Amino acid sequence: MVAIRDYSDCIKYHTLTDEEKALCKMSARLPVLAEMALDKMLDIIQCLSVTAPKDSSSAIGSFKDLATKEGDEEKVLKKAINRCVAAIFKNADDPVTSKLGRKMLQFVKTNQFESSLATDMIASMMASMTYELPSIWISFAEHVLRNLRIVLT
Known part of the structure; x- marks a missing residue:
């Protein structure tokens, strides 16, 4: 896989073939495409974060509903994202x-994430992100300590 960065300036400093020059020029879009891909993934998670309200026929107060059990599609989506x-x-x-x-x-x-699927997905994304970008962890930890203290065990 090619690193996601803009190589368009390489044309000025290196002797390249026409094909290499074209690739370097097109690489200017890679950061934009990465941001667009992340936006799409966050949109998917936002759509999945809302759960349907419980009706009177369902067991109210159950910790985890059978209806929200994770299916094969959800597992594949979570892994892919x-x-x-x-x-x-x-x-x-x-x-x-x-x-x-x-x-x-x-x-x-x-x-706000109401479904366990969206919560699991965003937690997994944050773990991947902090592994590659440890500096963001401090900001995330401050947010958790300030606003989500109730969910810490």
Whole structure:
């Protein structure tokens, strides 16, 4: 896999073939494409974060409903998104990872996750992100300590 960075300046400093020049020029879009991919994944998680309200026929107060049991599609989606995020953060350069890390942190701070699927997915994404971008962990930990103290055990 090619690193997610802009190589368009290489044309000025190296003798390249026409094909290599074209690739270098097109690489300017890689950071934008990585950001667009992350936006799409966050949109999916946002759609999955809302659960249907319980009706009077369901068992109210149950910790985990049978209706929300994770199916094969959810497992595949969770794994695919986790691998995409890991690939983006592993292969992007520092300015791109910093920008995407701030975007994910803002997403976590401004959204509420009601479904266990969305919560698991965003937790997995945050783990992948902090592995590749440890500097973002402090901001995330501060958010958790300040706003989510009740969920800490």
